[in-house]
Amino acid sequence: NGSTVESLDYEVVENFAYREEQAKRGKLYMGYVVLVKWFLALLIGIGTGLAAVFINLSVENFAGWKFSLTFQIIQKSYFAGFLVYILINLVLVLSSVYIITCFAPAASGSGIPEIKGYLNGIDTHGILLFRTLIGKIFGSIGSVGGGLALGKEGPLVHIGACIASLLGQGGSTKYHLRSRWLQVFSSERDRRDLVTCGCAAGVAAAFRAPVGGVLFALEEVTSWWRSQLMWRVFFTSAIVAVVVRTAMGWCKDGNCGHFGAGGFIIWDISGGQEDYSFEELLPMAFIGVIGGLLGALFNQLTLYMTHWRRNYLHKKGIRVKIIEACLISVITSAISFGLPLFRRCTPCPEAEANSGIECPQAPGMFGNYVNFYCQNNKEYNDLATIFFNTQDDAIRNLFSAKTAHEFSAQGLLTFLVMFYTLAVVTFGTAVPAGQFVPGIMIGSTYGRLVGMFVVSFYKKLNIEEGTYALLGAASFLGGSMRMTVSLCVIMVEITNNLKLLPLIMLVLLISKAVGDAFNEGLYEEQARLRAIPLLESRPKYQMRYMTAKEACGSQNVVYFPRVVKVSDIVSILRSNDHNGFPVVDHSRSGETLVIGLILRSHLLVLLQSKVDFQHSPLPCDSRGDLLPIRHNLSEFVKPVSSKGISLRDIHFTPDDLEMYIDLAPFLNPSPYVVPEDMSLTKVYNLFRQLGLRHLLVVPRPARVIGMITRKDLILED
Amino acid sequence: NGSTVESLDYEVVENFAYREEQAKRGKLYMGYVVLVKWFLALLIGIGTGLAAVFINLSVENFAGWKFSLTFQIIQKSYFAGFLVYILINLVLVLSSVYIITCFAPAASGSGIPEIKGYLNGIDTHGILLFRTLIGKIFGSIGSVGGGLALGKEGPLVHIGACIASLLGQGGSTKYHLRSRWLQVFSSERDRRDLVTCGCAAGVAAAFRAPVGGVLFALEEVTSWWRSQLMWRVFFTSAIVAVVVRTAMGWCKDGNCGHFGAGGFIIWDISGGQEDYSFEELLPMAFIGVIGGLLGALFNQLTLYMTHWRRNYLHKKGIRVKIIEACLISVITSAISFGLPLFRRCTPCPEAEANSGIECPQAPGMFGNYVNFYCQNNKEYNDLATIFFNTQDDAIRNLFSAKTAHEFSAQGLLTFLVMFYTLAVVTFGTAVPAGQFVPGIMIGSTYGRLVGMFVVSFYKKLNIEEGTYALLGAASFLGGSMRMTVSLCVIMVEITNNLKLLPLIMLVLLISKAVGDAFNEGLYEEQARLRAIPLLESRPKYQMRYMTAKEACGSQNVVYFPRVVKVSDIVSILRSNDHNGFPVVDHSRSGETLVIGLILRSHLLVLLQSKVDFQHSPLPCDSRGDLLPIRHNLSEFVKPVSSKGISLRDIHFTPDDLEMYIDLAPFLNPSPYVVPEDMSLTKVYNLFRQLGLRHLLVVPRPARVIGMITRKDLILED
Ligand SMILES: Nc1ncnc2c1ncn2[C@@H]1O[C@H](COP(=O)(O)OP(=O)(O)OP(=O)(O)O)[C@@H](O)[C@H]1O
Ligand SMILES: Nc1ncnc2c1ncn2[C@@H]1O[C@H](COP(=O)(O)OP(=O)(O)OP(=O)(O)O)[C@@H](O)[C@H]1O
Ligand SMILES: [Mg+2]
Ligand SMILES: [Mg+2]
Incomplete structure (x- = not known):
């Protein structure tokens, strides 16, 4: 079922509160926002880089220590070595699976499908929480250090995304670290941009591939990619590269135990074949x-x-999960x-003068030509x-x-x-x-x-x-x-x-x-x-024979009137689980008019705060009042990776239920619309390119008020 | 004035002819289209690569020959050398400016602004013609070989784009090489994709930078970028890299004169500083x-x-243009x-054993430490x-x-x-x-x-x-x-x-x-x-305070009824130079209904062919006929980089003018629409992200027929 996933919206809800807030802000504020964005990109880079260094360091040290110990013991007894080897692996894997199952279930697996989903527009609950981050970091160390047949690169992408999301909201939601200066990032759009940065940073850290990181993020989110974002993502990746490189330079001086030997992926093949026939x-x-x-x-x-x-x-x-993981570890x-042990050893090849490859390598060290269970000292075991x-x-x-x-x-x-x-x-x-x-x-x-x-x-x-x-x-x-x-x-x-x-x-x-x-x-x-409904970049073939109306099937659209009784809201919200509702108003002459779209989450905020309840069933502007500005824009922001407010948590007195709310100031006044017989291919492109969540299918228009062409969009300053 | 530019349309016009043609085609045909696309990408890569090799080869040989000759002569007389040097440069530049001014005026300059414009959605007349390609190739050789302070990289991007566009239409329009198997590429959309490939190929060829080429194309066309296109673009760039490399390998064996010495940009700095404090x-x-x-x-x-x-x-x-260029060449x-000549020479530094740098270099060869006007043989002139x-x-x-x-x-x-x-x-x-x-x-x-x-x-x-x-x-x-x-x-x-x-x-x-x-x-x-109205990727700041209606100003929309008299069409087309017109129909009950958008270019095709003229002012389907399919989709395709048919070239008899045309089968039945009070920011995003040309501003809808969410767009196979 799709109950654990919910769509994200790349659209800005241009409601009254938003426009108020926009109007208050000058050019200076815009500069401030840009500055914060870049600063966050810097922080994401540093954070992800450090996390990657930490994981690598730990894994390398655990693994190094494990192999040297085992090699020491097998000098005396292969059986004892075998036991020790199994035991160390088991302990590492056990710690990992314990962390995951008991503390951060969302951190299992690679996380890339979920992140891919997030960038595609689907929020899987729990994937961007602080505990997921922690679980992922320590879990990776255990599972990779424990020698399982898996890698630490996928998790790093998830880690980067978590770090980005957490930084964007100023820390964990649970511990309320949200600081004032971060309130500029109030929309899901900003958050998705940050996660894009984080995702690229993760790839960059995992493979030390800044350009690859950018392109990875790009291939996943091509639809709402913008040049400015590209540059910011690239900056983040480069920061990661710098951090990782600095750390590695520091480690080369022997500060990090076994780390100098392996660690960050770079399999330099520059000495090899460069040409091909x-x-x-x-x-x-x-x-x-x-x-x-x-x-x-x-x-x-x-x-x-x-x-x-x-x-x-x-x-x-x-x-069962724990036992399963342990079993696999032992196997x-x-x-x-x-x-x-069953392989026959091979004699070492003639050493070339300056190849730098020792055969066999010194026991307990990493490298080529491992001498393992061989009679002769000058032999190696290729398996x-x-x-x-x-x-x-x-x-x-x-x-x-x-x-x-x-x-x-x-x-x-x-x-x-x-x-x-x-x-x-x-x-x-x-x-x-x-x-x-x-x-x-x-x-x-x-x-x-x-x-x-x-x-x-x-x-x-x-x-x-x-x-x-x-x-x-x-x-x-x-x-x-x-x-x-x-x-x-x-x-x-x-x-x-x-x-x-x-x-x-x-x-x-x-x-x-x-x-x-x-x-x-x-x-x-x-x-x-995992029931994450990814939208591919290309519409399906049969969509060209369908219209928008056919895609909607025989829906009965659930909508709200402009001024609505609280009890009606509650019953409508209870009766379905749609997240967006068109709002329809009646003009004086009795015609209806679609005035916008209201989100369930916004309705819940209104119901919870109760300050907008009014006694009269008339719209507020017709009563001569100004539109109310009782809400800060940030109140409407849904916390990341969580369900937000639930209707069940809100308590209503019988008086409350008799009150009314005027929805006009809170709705999105101009949702995107398509005429009913537009082909689904075009609808798909619109939906996917703009990163939408709801699209209204409406009748053909009766007249054209104006034409917009390129010329109308080039404003002279 | 903007009369030489015209917008391109990334949208597919889903008119009746298009849908007919789609319906006739099976999955096999789709496979064929994909194959042709990849084959064209291959050809673009090879063509651009070869063009780049040709230009480089010529430039290197001209320049090499020029410098050796000059060096030979200055052994005897500096003045004679000076004259010869000036003369050779002058001849080369003169040939270049002559080609450009008399044969291919669109080939002057770098061409990148125009290509940028093309990818952004503006067609500048003449930039993608065969003669432009020829002019660009030979002009570059002259101007770069002639030692002017300019490079051959920008022109290569333009050359790549020209090659792509010409291949896409099967050769020059003028010489009618258009072959049947290329008819699959009938829309401006396909052509723009090809030009994107060509543009990337040009960058890849100019700098031997396949990834850079992809990213260059990407930064310019981010708006309608799709993953499949990315992969195709990348393929083209890689082909270019292979072609260039093969050619260079061939040249290394001394087949290309001076070419081995310089040529393709690679300034390897691998011996240099890699770390920084x-x-x-x-x-x-x-x-x-x-x-x-x-x-x-x-x-x-x-x-x-x-x-x-x-x-x-x-x-x-x-x-004047020719004299100007010659003057600059002489200067x-x-x-x-x-x-x-005015510099004092410097003694050569102590040669390091294996640095591979000779001081001074052998005369007439390329390289470091040029000995020029020096007393001593062991000196060089740094300027x-x-x-x-x-x-x-x-x-x-x-x-x-x-x-x-x-x-x-x-x-x-x-x-x-x-x-x-x-x-x-x-x-x-x-x-x-x-x-x-x-x-x-x-x-x-x-x-x-x-x-x-x-x-x-x-x-x-x-x-x-x-x-x-x-x-x-x-x-x-x-x-x-x-x-x-x-x-x-x-x-x-x-x-x-x-x-x-x-x-x-x-x-x-x-x-x-x-x-x-x-x-x-x-x-x-x-x-x-150059009056190319580029749409930036980000909407302007003040757009958030404007609505779509305000952007249209007080336009009087010029529209057509569904069935329209030929004389009316002619007079309306004469009276303005809009390129798109809404078509409005009256329902039985007398209400009007916007049924689509017709392009000027399509109207001109209809007027020219005259086969759709009818005597009755009634729509064809109401007369019980089937919709006519007298047109092939490719007839509607505007030839690249040209104005297409002009109204003046069509001759009408008085009888013709009294006939009617039913526009319904030819119009685009579902142009994108926006409600009148949508903020211009959102309109801008829609317009730019989908690469539109016309957008209809319509009144708010009266009701909502359905809601489209992500779930409705995920079709099960
Ligand atoms: N207000 C509505 N009235 C009627 N049908 C709706 C409404 N909103 C969505 N639908 C339809 O209900 C089906 C399920 O969509 P759903 O309710 O899950 O959308 P949503 O929750 O608003 O968005 P999402 O699940 O993508 O976050 C879809 O087919 C959709 O078209
Ligand atoms: N059918 C129309 N009726 C009225 N005004 C129009 C119409 N089409 C375009 N306009 C307006 O005329 C102005 C000039 O646009 P223009 O006529 O050049 O558009 P176009 O030629 O159709 O498109 P483009 O020039 O981008 O290729 C714009 O402000 C536009 O809004
Ligand atoms: Mg839902
Ligand atoms: Mg025009």
Whole structure:
């Protein structure tokens, strides 16, 4: 059911209070608003950057400590090491799932479908609360540090959005930190702009990709994008980049424990292949096809899993969720520790002079060529190198150039199957979980597999398996998430190499096309499952044969007269759950006239405050009074991510119910209208481009008062 | 006057012919359309890429040949060299200005204001014709090869747009190459999408910046941007990158004469400073302020110059234009050759082992440390290094790292003043001219000046003057063009260095803010001068106090009845020059009803073809006939960049004038409407976001037939 979601409105309600407030404000005030907006953008950048640094630092330290301890113990006993490894992972995952289930249920999963929904115009309750933020931060640390097959990038996007929303309202609603100087941000429109900034900041922080962040936000919110917003979003992303970079510089001096070793995603492949010959395009296209197929399969499997979890497993209560997560943690640990034990070790390759790659690496350190369960000191275990390692390092190893023949086909295949299964199973457990890094792991594994065959087939020198691994990663993400430009730019930014852009585009194009043949993107599927009705950017094909009137069906429009009895309001509001009602007035000559649209939330504010109740059923201006200005604009603002006032909380005396309210000063006097036989395609474009919530379908007009063309909108100063 | 401009319509006219054609088409046809769209995107990419390669190749070869010849001659006589240098430049510029004035007048200038206008919704006649394309290509070669203070990047954007538009209509309209399979692109909407692709391709080709190209197109057309378009635009840009790269690879083998030496902009600064300390931020901010001031001054001066040229100088005829351009060419040559003669030469610095920089460079080759008019063989002339050189190499020298103290403050200052003046004077002559490269030259000069002071002030080792030059370039472009994100990304892509992104942003932010305090951006100012009424993305402040009705003023709406006499049509069309007319019908009960909007261009097609004339003044459906389908949709398409049919060309017999036409099948049955008292801000948003041309202002509706919310727009398949 759609009862937990509610639409947002990008429109400004130009009611009387709004116009009063506008009139009071001068140019100076506008400058002040701009200043505050930029200041908030700065704060969002700093906040998100710091949150990202904190998460990375914690994860790296937990993971580093875990692996060094395990390596120490397995010098003596592999079994004891195994137990310790499982136990540490279990504790971390347990803490994460405990935080999520008992404290911040809205923080589970990646959060991107919900944020996507928010930017598309749907408010899911609870996603932007302070407790969600906290849960997300600490939950991510536990789940990623605990070695589950999930990433911390998706959650960071959610974290960025939370930070933005909280800053915009001056802190948590519950603890009433709302300060006066923030009252300028009173509309849902401003809040959505802030969340857009936060979302971009999250991507920028997750991947250290400021441009990618902007484009990500852009691809999601293209409909009401404005140039000024673009610049502000970009500013926020750049601030994030600066913060993260400063923190990393500070960490390089050894202030942050294990952090220096891994952490922020940058898989520099600058030493690798930069050129490509035309015959390589075929295997690359093949990678694209695999990516599309595996990605679509991933979406489908996770959809079934989530469906089953929501409707069956998770209904059984919190305890089941906790047990489930712990079970998955134990299985993951067992597989990642156990499987490499069955691999035969490989002798180290001849060390090149200045490649900087040690074989085997020093025990307990991150890096290539892990020596694990090997007889000889000069050997390494190729499966352990990717499986018994942090994900960041595994990816770095898969991407690495100049390490041809490091992995065996058998090892990569084993890893691919196991990790794919783990990723599918883990998806949807009650922990914060991103799909970006697992996707890169899966993709780069089969990419490297293809690369191995290409290397041995073409027998050329300058072909690098690592480049194919990168393309594989891009193809899987393209096949699963179906993002285009932003994904492309993110891949370029995390590999810090502009030269591979055309190749990445090629595989993305193919994998997206292949994936689209089967199902929708991961986030869209998940959003649909969560009953978040996303409006796509393009109207459906059959809409061109429908009219606006047909879309409304045989509705009986619920409307209010201009002056309405309180008891009527209450009964009408009770009788349905619409959120917007047209207001109709009768002129002297008895004709009706639609004078505007009133929102349920505004009606509830009026009912609660009661100051506008009047005894007479006449409109206030006809009684010679001025229109009342008893309300501040900010009173009408609905608190973020919550239901707002409920009718049940308002108590009415019998006298109250006999009073009247004149709605004229509070309604939106000019909602957008469409004539009844406009084709639904055009209606859709209007609705979606302007970010509307309600659109009135009206009869054809009887006459035209004027024509507006471009010339009429160019005002001379 | 605005008589040469006409608005474009992003709306689809859903008239009867359109709906007929839609109904005939199945899903297969839709697939075909998509295929053709992508194929066209591919062609646009290839075409623009090849055009860019051709221009670069020619310019490089002309310039290379010019400089080697001059260097050869000055071994014997400086005076003879001077004459030859002037003469070659003169011939090149003369050919350029001749092509422009006599063959393709629409190709003068950068073309970006016009393209910006086109994407904003205004069609300037002649900008997208075949002859404009040819003129632009060959004109650019002449003007840039001739050493004027202008660049070839702006023209490339225009070239990309022309190619896109011509491909979209299957060739030149004049030579009727229009092929059947392109008839799918019949609306202005499709054409505008194509031009968007072409515009991005142009930027991508000019700067080898695919992402920058996408963002450039995006910043200009944010209003009707759609995700699918984004992906297509990106694809086109990437194709351009591939084409250019392939061509350059081919040229590296020595197939293209001088081309290997310079050519496509990539000023790699990867060897330079990558880090910055906090005390450097102050001089960097200072650069931003200078950039804002100088940029705003540049805009203002060029505005005066262009104003004067348009209203006074260029009115005197073609000959004046040609003489003017030649004069400027001679002056430019004289200054760039003469001024370095007055400089004292500097001894070469100690060569570092593997810096790869020779001092002095071999004569006649491009590069750093030009030996010009020096006594000693081991000396160089710092002014000649930037002035007596191609602009690409001059910029490369200004950006170069590890060459501290190469330039003297005096030399740089001289160059700054002279070049700034030249750039201002050259702007607006009748040759194709971009402002990007001159802007970079100016900016990097003062940037390097500031850098010199920083180096000598802070006395740290890792500060590079080249980095400051880059920041200076960004600041000047920001202060003059006021682009934001796209400029930033372009700067990053042409320097191939992601690490300086935050710094570039900082200076851009400052210089844009400073510049905005004085005037509008270069392109906006120029567009205003050319009477191109750009709609900004944000409504003006005072619009919130106006209503739609007030914007229309006291218009007397010119409308048509449904069935109208031909003579009436003719007289109404003659009496005004509106392009859209509401059509009003009378119902049986005598009430009027607005049934749609008819465009002047459609009326003219009807009048010309005459097949729809009827004798009876009754609507056709009331006579029991079916609606006529005598027209193909493509007949209604206005040819690109031309006035279309004129009323004067149609001949009427007296019988014709007594006939009637039923307009119902041809009108747009559902134009967008707004109620009369909607605030102009909202009207503006609607108009601009949907890319409209006409908007009907109507009375408030009497009743509401239905409400459309998000739920009604989510159709289940
Ligand atoms: N005032 C109204 N009178 C009659 N039908 C309405 C009214 N408002 C909405 N509807 C219809 O009711 C159905 C459910 O919409 P719903 O009531 O959930 O809209 P809403 O709550 O106002 O907006 P949203 O749910 O998007 O926040 C839709 O088909 C819509 O067209
Ligand atoms: N049919 C009409 N009747 C009366 N006034 C009109 C009509 N159409 C446009 N106008 C008004 O005439 C003025 C000039 O507009 P103009 O006639 O140039 O519009 P247009 O030619 O239809 O559109 P554009 O010039 O943008 O292509 C504007 O103020 C506009 O509101
Ligand atoms: Mg609802
Ligand atoms: Mg006009």
